[in-house]
Amino acid sequence: MVKRTFFVKAVWDPEAMVFYSESDIEGFHIEATTIDEFEEIIFGTAIDLIVANHISLPDLAGTPLRDLIPAILWQRPAFPVAA
Numbered sequence: 001m002v003k004r005t006f007f008v009k010a011v012w013d014p015e016a017m018v019f020y021s022e023s024d025i026e027g028f029h030i031e032a033t034t035i036d037e038f039e040e041i042i043f044g045t046a047i048d049l050i051v052a053n054h055i056s057l058p059d060l061a062g063t064p065l066r067d068l069i070p071a072i073l074w075q076r077p078a079f080p081v082a083a
Contacts, residue, residue, distance in 0.1 A: 003054060007073045008046065010038050025072075026053035035076055046072050 008028070010019040018031045019038045027049050032038035050070045059068065 004067065004069070005071045005073060006046070006050060006054075008042055009075075010035060010077055012077070025049050039074070039076070042072065042074055 006025045007023060008025065009022040011022055012019055016031075018033055019035060021028060021030045021038075023029075023046075025046055028046060030038065030041045030045075032041060047070065050072075054070075055068060
């Protein structure tokens with residue numbers, strides 16, 4: 001069965017003054033200076049990495065499309081970050 005749910009978390013690094021990613025998406029490592037930029041990168045690259053690194057050709061051939069569409073659990077940090 002194809003994994004359908006992945007997570008992405010933004011972690012603030014006060015020393016580098018960037019958000020960096022924690023994720024179970026293979027190959028997904030990002031840094032961004034704002035949470036808006038971080039979110040833009042998620043939506044621009046995460047699906048491609050999931051397809052490239054987590055779905056095999058046999059999965060594509062033998063799994064109904066509705067079972068291949070991944071969900072990405074993303075939640076903005078709950079507190080404002082002082083820059």
